[in-house]
Amino acid sequence: MKKIVVLGSTGSIGRQTLDIVRAFPEEFDVVGLAAGVNHDLFHRQVAEFHPRYVFCIDPPHPSPVKAQFLPMEEMVCLPEVEVVMAATTGAAGLVPILNALGCGKAVALSNKEPIVMAGPLLKEWENRFGGVILPVDSEPSAIWQCLQGESGSIRRLIITASGGPFRTMPLDELESVTPEQALRHPTWQMGPKITIDSATLMNKAFEVIESHWLFDVPWQDIEVVIHPQSTIHSMVEFADGSVKAQMGPPSMRLPIQYALFYPQRLRNPDDSLIPRLDTGIAQSLEFRPMEPERYPCFTLALSTAQRGGAYPAVLSAADEVAVNSFLQGKIGFTDIHRVVETVVDAYTPASTATLEDLLAADQWATREARRVAHELV
Secondary structure, eight states: EEEEEEETTTTTTHHHEEEHHHHHHTTTTEEEEEEOHHHHHHHHHHHHOOOOEESSSSOOOOOOSSSSSOOHHHHOTTOOOOOEEEEGGGGOOOOHHHHHHHOOOOOOOHHHHHHHHHHHHHHHHHHHOOOOEOOOSHHHHHHHHHTTTOOOOEEEEEEEEETTTTSSSSSGGGGOOHHHHHHHHSSSSOOOOHHHHHHHTTHHHHHHHHHHHHTTOGGGGEEEOOTTTOOOOEEEEETTTEEEEEESSSSSSSHHHHHHTTOOOOOOSTTTTSSOTTTTTTOOOEEOOOOOGGOOOHHHHHHTTTTTTTTTHHHHHHHHHHHHHHHTTTTTTHHHHHHHHHHHHOOOSOOOOOHHHHHHHHHHHHHHHHHHHHHHO
């Protein structure tokens, strides 16, 4: 049995990971679960999967959980742990992911922010200590799957984006967009933060950054194309001009299952759990160029990432605060870009980019973004 720890077990990816574990009861042993503040769901998960170690924020006293409480950064290093599903949000997963890689574990990486803010560091630890990063995010997973069995050089990575709910909205109406509107993604069902990031295309910029580090592909060789159907999740063009695409209905359970069983492909015993591509109905596949003026967060994020150092950590933290402020109704939709840009422009870079530097940049950007967002109210 594969011994697994799930970080972020009550979030969207964490719940779907446990769906896969539930479908293959003979394949997995849940050693540890870690969650945020959704205590009711967390306690139900603990009662079902019987982990020996648990962690949650602000646990009730006395706790009804009988397992041993252990911080995430220690849980991932337990000798019996083989796979860590990193499905937290924000920077909280960075140290646990580094620790897991440092202990030679396989890290199924769903949490974008750690590799956005610390891509070089994660790759360094992966190479130095023998751990391995298994992409779970749907677009990097699609690229990873397309690269299996290939030895030729890559000409382009082509990352698809649905364009979000405002792909055709007149630009002068974006300022009045409400959180309720922004949370209605046309093709994917995701958590609130990533759904808003998908509406601004910040999420797609994060995937470009993620793919740059995961696959060692130059920035200029990664393109984003609008694909409203979300059927093709990404494509790889090779040196000879051949293009491979990974296709399927928009579901995160397939990339989760692929990462957990890699390099095997197993049929899920519950056919309803992972939707299949229906070739019995007429369908179209559209590709459209991205409009930079519609998605200023995308351009800002890539230019910031390419500055290197701790700038990506500042970008990630500022975006998290800005999105939360928008979801709480404190700022407008177009203010998300204003907050992030203001914080990035105000940052004075450190001369190094150690783990301590990145964490300090994250904390500074969080405080600064809160101040900027408050001034916009």
